[in-house]
Amino acid sequence: MAKIVGGIGSSHIPAIGVAMDKGLEDTPYWRDFFQSYVPLRKWFNEVDPDILVIFYNDHGLEMFLDKKPTFAVGTAAEYENADEGWGINPIPPVRGETELSWHIVNELVENDFDPTVCQEIKVDHGLTVPLTLMYPAKDYSKVKVIPICINCERHPMPKLSRSYAFGQQIGRAIESFGGDQKVVVMGTGGLSHQLDGERAGIINTEFDLLCMEKIVSDPEYLTKYSLEDIVELAGGQGVELNMWMAMRGCLTGKVTEGYSNLVAPISNTAAGIQLLINE
Amino acid sequence: MAKIVGGIGSSHIPAIGVAMDKGLEDTPYWRDFFQSYVPLRKWFNEVDPDILVIFYNDHGLEMFLDKKPTFAVGTAAEYENADEGWGINPIPPVRGETELSWHIVNELVENDFDPTVCQEIKVDHGLTVPLTLMYPAKDYSKVKVIPICINCERHPMPKLSRSYAFGQQIGRAIESFGGDQKVVVMGTGGLSHQLDGERAGIINTEFDLLCMEKIVSDPEYLTKYSLEDIVELAGGQGVELNMWMAMRGCLTGKVTEGYSNLVAPISNTAAGIQLLINE
Amino acid sequence: MTIKKMRDIEGTTFFDGPMSTKGYPVNKMFHSFNSKDGRDAFVADEEAYMEKFKLNEAQKQCVRDRDVLGLIREGGSIYYLAKIGPILGLNVQDFGGLQTGKTTEEFQAYLDSQGIGKNNG
Amino acid sequence: MTIKKMRDIEGTTFFDGPMSTKGYPVNKMFHSFNSKDGRDAFVADEEAYMEKFKLNEAQKQCVRDRDVLGLIREGGSIYYLAKIGPILGLNVQDFGGLQTGKTTEEFQAYLDSQGIGKNNG
Ligand SMILES: [Fe+3]
Ligand SMILES: [Fe+3]
Numbered sequence: 001m002a003k004i005v006g007g008i009g010s011s012h013i014p015a016i017g018v019a020m021d022k023g024l025e026d027t028p029y030w031r032d033f034f035q036s037y038v039p040l041r042k043w044f045n046e047v048d049p050d051i052l053v054i055f056y057n058d059h060g061l062e063m064f065l066d067k068k069p070t071f072a073v074g075t076a077a078e079y080e081n082a083d084e085g086w087g088i089n090p091i092p093p094v095r096g097e098t099e100l101s102w103h104i105v106n107e108l109v110e111n112d113f114d115p116t117v118c119q120e121i122k123v124d125h126g127l128t129v130p131l132t133l134m135y136p137a138k139d140y141s142k143v144k145v146i147p148i149c150i151n152c153e154r155h156p157m158p159k160l161s162r163s164y165a166f167g168q169q170i171g172r173a174i175e176s177f178g179g180d181q182k183v184v185v186m187g188t189g190g191l192s193h194q195l196d197g198e199r200a201g202i203i204n205t206e207f208d209l210l211c212m213e214k215i216v217s218d219p220e221y222l223t224k225y226s227l228e229d230i231v232e233l234a235g236g237q238g239v240e241l242n243m244w245m246a247m248r249g250c251l252t253g254k255v256t257e258g259y260s261n262l263v264a265p266i267s268n269t270a271a272g273i274q275l276l277i278n279e
Numbered sequence: 280m281a282k283i284v285g286g287i288g289s290s291h292i293p294a295i296g297v298a299m300d301k302g303l304e305d306t307p308y309w310r311d312f313f314q315s316y317v318p319l320r321k322w323f324n325e326v327d328p329d330i331l332v333i334f335y336n337d338h339g340l341e342m343f344l345d346k347k348p349t350f351a352v353g354t355a356a357e358y359e360n361a362d363e364g365w366g367i368n369p370i371p372p373v374r375g376e377t378e379l380s381w382h383i384v385n386e387l388v389e390n391d392f393d394p395t396v397c398q399e400i401k402v403d404h405g406l407t408v409p410l411t412l413m414y415p416a417k418d419y420s421k422v423k424v425i426p427i428c429i430n431c432e433r434h435p436m437p438k439l440s441r442s443y444a445f446g447q448q449i450g451r452a453i454e455s456f457g458g459d460q461k462v463v464v465m466g467t468g469g470l471s472h473q474l475d476g477e478r479a480g481i482i483n484t485e486f487d488l489l490c491m492e493k494i495v496s497d498p499e500y501l502t503k504y505s506l507e508d509i510v511e512l513a514g515g516q517g518v519e520l521n522m523w524m525a526m527r528g529c530l531t532g533k534v535t536e537g538y539s540n541l542v543a544p545i546s547n548t549a550a551g552i553q554l555l556i557n558e
Numbered sequence: 559m560t561i562k563k564m565r566d567i568e569g570t571t572f573f574d575g576p577m578s579t580k581g582y583p584v585n586k587m588f589h590s591f592n593s594k595d596g597r598d599a600f601v602a603d604e605e606a607y608m609e610k611f612k613l614n615e616a617q618k619q620c621v622r623d624r625d626v627l628g629l630i631r632e633g634g635s636i637y638y639l640a641k642i643g644p645i646l647g648l649n650v651q652d653f654g655g656l657q658t659g660k661t662t663e664e665f666q667a668y669l670d671s672q673g674i675g676k677n678n679g
Numbered sequence: 680m681t682i683k684k685m686r687d688i689e690g691t692t693f694f695d696g697p698m699s700t701k702g703y704p705v706n707k708m709f710h711s712f713n714s715k716d717g718r719d720a721f722v723a724d725e726e727a728y729m730e731k732f733k734l735n736e737a738q739k740q741c742v743r744d745r746d747v748l749g750l751i752r753e754g755g756s757i758y759y760l761a762k763i764g765p766i767l768g769l770n771v772q773d774f775g776g777l778q779t780g781k782t783t784e785e786f787q788a789y790l791d792s793q794g795i796g797k798n799n800g
Pocket of ligand 1 (some may be wrong): 240
């Protein structure tokens with residue numbers, strides 16, 4: 001059976017992509033952030049996963065308001081990135097994994113989730129930045145990626161409890177898939193930040209640290225927060241915590257922390273970096 | 280509070296639109312079918328609803344496989360119809376109802392449904408044919424329409440139990456909406472038919488009559504059927520029963536049958552026509 | 559691999575995930591027949607149009623042969639592939655006949671044999 | 680009408696359904712800035728481009744004034760409207776300053792004051 005060996009929490013902001021494009025990793029502003037990926041990548045390279053499931057949100061490349069899914073699951077054999085207007089260079093196409101994707105979709109629908117199923121979508125920086133952080137040389141042609149998109153742009157958004165349950169169902173689906181594939185799941189985005197309004201710029205590292213602690217030991221605890229609570233505590237875009245909850249939901253075994261750091265400010269955000277081992 | 284006064288089950292096949300375009304309503308082939316709408320329209324005109332919620336499936340106009348929702352809810356102020364290649368004349372734009380639509384979406388997401396939310400979509404014959412059957416003179420400019428689309432084209436599709444629960448949640452949302460709007464819900468499509476394969480042409484009027492009986496008195500009974508059962512019993516496209524289940528789910532009061540008929544063959548289908556009064 | 563296999567029902571192909579992966583190019587082409595431009599371009603040069611949508615050779619041959627059952631086997635969904643009907647002057651009864659080895663009249667007679675409710679007709 | 684009202688949080692506008700209805704034209708315009716063609720067309724003739732997307736007068740005036748808070752009030756979502764940033768040479772710290780009445784340097788200092796984890800920097 002396929003095995004989920006671990007989960008990674010990571011920021012996905014465009015500025016990271018730009019910094020990598022420009023080779024700024026070792027500048028004072030970026031050094032501590034990129035240093036945090038050294039232990040993550042060491043583990044990741046040793047695992048050398050066959051399949052990478054990436055929970056992300058689409059910031060306006062593919063999932064526009066005309067037809068906006070709450071949850072979308074990619075089932076394509078390949079995904080393209082594209083110009084988003086931010087000045088990040090689009091990355092080469094990402095390989096998909098159709099078989100496991102369809103298995104996940106089947107299990108989701110069988111268990112009363114209502115995903116939008118995507119056979120042809122472009123993936124935005126929410127996915128490409130974390131992918132590139134794992135493969136800085138962009139040598140990701142071997143790994144198969146399953147993009148799973150969660151609405152974080154327009155209320156109503158899925159509750160933390162729903163994203164967690166969504167992840168749990170996906171985890172069960174993966175673990176019931178025949179074969180001996182090694183799977184890593186990524187929850188991307190966050191943590192505390194607010195881009196808009198007179199309150200722009202708030203960061204709440206105390207709350208972020210609480211989230212990173214609870215996500216290891218007691219993720220259910222976090223489902224007590226409504227998204228309005230999250231906005232109040234962690235800023236308007238703090239709702240990207242939903243992707244971390246879905247990632248954590250996938251880890252159905254005994255979960256321990258392999259690495260953890262919080263670096264702020266990275267652009268307008270507190271960037272959480274976390275490795276969860278699933279046994 | 281808004282009040283759901285009744286539900287209507289109706290076919291939505293393109294051939295009906297073509298027959299109306301060509302004025303064939305009183306020909307031997309069509310007479311019994313169109314006669315069945317006389318009592319329906321009498322009731323409908325007396326009710327003169329403010330809002331019409333139409334459960335339909337999209338047969339390949341807007342919801343293509345590239346990004347295919349399990350459930351999609353329209354929240355736009357207007358919807359256009361368009362050429363689908365079937366030779367039906369596109370109908371003039373349909374008015375939407377943004378406020379109640381958003382209220383429905385809020386309540387769905389709050390209660391662990393995962394709809395795709397549509398602020399700009401084209402609606403296909405699955406919606407326009409039933410609408411035109413209610414307004415044969417196309418004088419529907421006064422009514423506000425909420426399109427709700429269910430995947431009936433590609434497996435996995437929502438189970439009958441899920442579509443029924445989806446309808447129930449929408450019914451509760453509508454009935455909790457402030458105002459004194461009269462609402463009618465329509466479940467469209469079906470009943471038994473199969474368009475593809477060596478088994479094309481099967482119709483099962485016995486099963487259709489059972490469905491139409493149970494949908495009045497005991498809709499839960501029908502949730503015992505898997506979609507594979509439905510395909511076996513009612514043909515590959517018999518799964519459009521999902522829209523009838525969602526419609527029935529909306530009716531949270533005491534439900535009685537106002538009218539019922541089954542006419543076959545209409546094109547390749549058995550056409551169910553049913554009025555359910557909700558008190 | 560353990561993707562759920564749908565029930566075996568004679569003469570019936572479930573259009574499920576794997577079929578939808580297989581048939582994506584051909585369904586995308588049929589989907590383009592929503593627009594008059596798409597229909598006209600297909601009529602003008604079928605081969606070039608199929609190439610544009612990257613149909614595989616088996617799918618192309620089924621289109622050339624107007625082989626409906628073959629198209630379904632190659633991942634075509636009836637919802638999209640039926641959009642070729644109006645281009646070829648075929649309705650869903652013609653499609654029914656083509657798939658069941660009947661003439662259109664025989665297929666219509668089969669439908670009629672299952673009829674109900676046409677008392678005033 | 681009884682659409683759920685989101686919690687009152689000072690300086691924060693929830694981009695919810697009614698806001699998304701109000702802001703649809705302006706967000707659709709910003710969304711078009713994904714493509715170079717869209718960005719170039721906007722730069723070439725802002726007024727014509729806004730008209731094409733049917734912005735209302737209030738929305739147009741906010742665009743003319745580069746009034747970010749105004750755009751949010753008129754239904755703009757930060758996710759889409761930020762795409763005007765690179766066109767105008769503004770990054771998200773500039774946006775932060777514009778919205779909070781700070782210079783970009785002051786806004787950056789505010790961010791820095793909440794910093795953590797930059798020990799090797
Ligand atoms: Fe983000
Ligand atoms: Fe249909």
